[in-house]
Amino acid sequence: QVQLQESGPGLVKPSETLSLTCTVSGGSISDYYWSWIRQPPGKGLEWIGYIYYSGTTNYNPSLKSRVTISVDTSKNQFSLKLTSVTAADTAVYYCGRQDDILMFLDYWGQGTLVTVSS
């Protein structure tokens, strides 16, 4: 059974960089797309972007200038960096696995709340 687990700081100061890592267990990171999704408190879901295990990325244009997603296949991990954060970036951040054909998200991490505050 594939499991995903997000890790990283729960508090980030405004203008700094948010960094999260997703560790995949119970399966290989190869042959799938891996995504980050976020959900501000009490609001809906926003897709941030994905990375293929080979390193190909695709980002939401609304965040593209500030987002980098990377993968480390040797550790079965992928990571998110979001620069110049503001309070509007406060959200629960989820990592997920996307099917490589229909791109639905079939496995999700439990989510981690990141608060942007000084």
Added chain:
Amino acid sequence: DIQMTQSPSSLSASVGDRVTITCRASQSIGSSLNWYQQKPGKAPNLLIYGISRLQSGVPSRVSGSGSGTDFTLTISSLQPEDFATYYCQQTFSTPFTFGPGTKVDIK
């Protein structure tokens, strides 16, 4: 970007009721329509992919239908564990977008 809308935004229903949630895309999205269920404090859970394909482990009282721009999620007989928020999502083109959600609560 493809915009996704859902109706209603919330509904109250009783155990045993038939519930239908509608999702509309701003342009045709082929069969790239997925449905997720989310309970408070939990990650979303995939229910339906490709308009009508039931994810493994999802009960058969849940079904999806539709085509083009208009899609429906139906729960034929609502059970206590079905009270949650439901989101549709298009994966036809990036950025992948979600509907705003439909909250189903107890009448």
